[in-house]
Amino acid sequence: MNDVFKALADPTRRMILDLLKDKDLSAGDIANHFSMTKPSISNHLSILKKAELVLAEKQGQFIIYSLNTTLFQDVIKWMLELRGET
């Protein structure tokens, strides 16, 4: 779960997840939402992908990213346990 927490620690990466909530987007579309270079966004995407918070599917020359919230379950479980809500 460490990769997940590390990935969530950066505000840009959390914003990317927020963007993907509404619809899947290409790397370029995502980058266009930020005042940051494409390689920087590409790096953030690779961190999110390594944490399995996003999925990447190649469609021709585009790579379409989508949200994967399955690991949120583990985080939520950990938090609820800390709250004593086993």
Place this chain on the structure above:
Amino acid sequence: MNDVFKALADPTRRMILDLLKDKDLSAGDIANHFSMTKPSISNHLSILKKAELVLAEKQGQFIIYSLNTTLFQDVIKWMLELRGET
């Protein structure tokens, strides 16, 4: 919420929260659970305190730390929203 995510990104700090789940502990008690110097743990505690994930109460020469899970609510809400469970 950035401070919360930043605070949660470090495994030592998450372990400290796990420790405090069972009972409140002094800074020294917490430090004794780790193979790290007391100043390092003190630094981690200050980051957790800044994020409001722990509360610190002075009792004589001891400082007793306790878990504060109120902000977890915000994190859980954010995650559920991303999952489309508004």
Place this chain on the structure above:
DNA sequence: TAGACATTTAGATTATTATCTAAATGTCTA
């Protein structure tokens, strides 16, 4: 009130991370 103890602060070092520019890779289409 001197000394022991608990904790933090200060300052330095090292490791990690975020970001950039330039270049490489792969895909589409005229």
Place this chain on the structure above:
DNA sequence: TAGACATTTAGATAATAATCTAAATGTCTA
């Protein structure tokens, strides 16, 4: 198949963060 476009990789730099030792601060008690 040449060139345009989408994305990533490589390599460098700068900002953050984790950790340590040494010292300071505050509190208790003999």
